[in-house]
Amino acid sequence: MAKFRKKKSNSSGAISTASLPDIIFMLLFFFMVTTQMKENSLFVKVTVPQATEVQKMEKKALTSFIYIGKPHQASVYGTEPRIQLNDAFANVSDIAEFVAAERESKNEADRPFITTSLKIDQETRMGIVTDVKQELRKANALKINYSARWVEKI
Amino acid sequence: MARSSPEINAGSMADIAFLLLIFFLVTTTMDVDKGLQRMLPPPVDPTQPLPPPIKERNVLPVLINSQDMLMVKGKPCSIQTLRQQTKDFLTNPNNDPNLSEQPLFSERLSLTESEEKAFKILGDIRVSRGVISLQNDRGTSYNMYIKVQNELAAAISEIRDDLSMQKFGIKFSQLKNEDQLDAIRTAVPMRISEAEPKDVGGK
Numbered sequence: 001m002a003k004f005r006k007k008k009s010n011s012s013g014a015i016s017t018a019s020l021p022d023i024i025f026m027l028l029f030f031f032m033v034t035t036q037m038k039e040n041s042l043f044v045k046v047t048v049p050q051a052t053e054v055q056k057m058e059k060k061a062l063t064s065f066i067y068i069g070k071p072h073q074a075s076v077y078g079t080e081p082r083i084q085l086n087d088a089f090a091n092v093s094d095i096a097e098f099v100a101a102e103r104e105s106k107n108e109a110d111r112p113f114i115t116t117s118l119k120i121d122q123e124t125r126m127g128i129v130t131d132v133k134q135e136l137r138k139a140n141a142l143k144i145n146y147s148a149r150w151v152e153k154i
Numbered sequence: 155m156a157r158s159s160p161e162i163n164a165g166s167m168a169d170i171a172f173l174l175l176i177f178f179l180v181t182t183t184m185d186v187d188k189g190l191q192r193m194l195p196p197p198v199d200p201t202q203p204l205p206p207p208i209k210e211r212n213v214l215p216v217l218i219n220s221q222d223m224l225m226v227k228g229k230p231c232s233i234q235t236l237r238q239q240t241k242d243f244l245t246n247p248n249n250d251p252n253l254s255e256q257p258l259f260s261e262r263l264s265l266t267e268s269e270e271k272a273f274k275i276l277g278d279i280r281v282s283r284g285v286i287s288l289q290n291d292r293g294t295s296y297n298m299y300i301k302v303q304n305e306l307a308a309a310i311s312e313i314r315d316d317l318s319m320q321k322f323g324i325k326f327s328q329l330k331n332e333d334q335l336d337a338i339r340t341a342v343p344m345r346i347s348e349a350e351p352k353d354v355g356g357k
């Protein structure tokens with residue numbers, strides 16, 4: 001009888017935490033790899049409109065962004081919607097140069113796939129958007145993407 | 155000589171790692187850029203001859219004014235009915251002479267290479283000649299413009315879904331075969347032409 005009785009093990013022993021750092025490091029590396037730091041800070045307020053038919057952008061590395069919206073610092077820059085390219089305010093006439101520079105910075109084989117993503121505030125009027133589109137046409141940057149938030153139903 | 159401890163205490167390692175982890179958790183943005191993808195028309199070349207005019211019945215003019223009001227084929231319209239109207243125009247189920255022409259593949263005089271392919275895969279189906287002409291005012295709000303673009307895209311994707319269901323039994327968005335995808339895209343093309351905007355309503 002006593003032969004089969006299990007020895008009461010000392011169950012109150014602490015769980016070993018020796019592998020905890022490894023687990024945390026694994027998580028850390030996951031986030032380090034997936035993280036991308038915000039490339040440029042926005043000077044304009046952009047709330048993109050909602051849409052149901054959105055598609056995912058295929059190649060983020062081949063995308064250049066144009067932001068249009070009201071400036072954050074209304075007291076300095078006014079309330080009129082402005083264009084932001086890279087890290088500065090720009091005029092419609094600067095777009096051709098911007099597109100050329102973006103194209104130059106990409107690999108020659110990838111140049112036909114360059115997309116221009118238009119991140120435009122939903123309250124903007126179409127006038128400035130049209131000017132930008134005409135400028136993009138002239139610069140031959142024809143692939144565009146109207147950035148939008150996906151919703152189930154409008 | 156004092157005995158130096160052979161191991162560094164690794165107990166605080168987890169804390170350091172946690173700190174780094176939380177930093178990356180906070181700074182991470184995993185947003186995928188999404189949106190409506192469109193191709194702009196190439197710049198107009200004045201030396202090229204103008205393309206042949208399109209028959210009036212094959213054009214669906216969609217106008218948006220500076221008050222964000224819609225007009226489709228000369229009649230005021232609301233955003234809720236735009237999708238159905240576009241679908242009716244493109245599919246023309248009752249062969250209405252005012253809506254777009256629907257020639258069969260075999261009835262057409264010439265087919266392009268991709269149309270030949272679609273013909274082989276889908277068989278002899280009716281393909282709309284319809285073109286949607288979208289024109290906005292400079293005072294139209296961007297929100298309204300995207301709504302209209304979205305409705306037009308939704309109409310086309312519904313027609314594609316219907317055709318795909320009928321031919322392959324699954325929705326267009328779930329199709330995997332590239333040839334089938336191309337065939338449907340050719341049979342239901344997204345033809346949205348944007349006219350030069352007007353400036354009627356001022357700013």
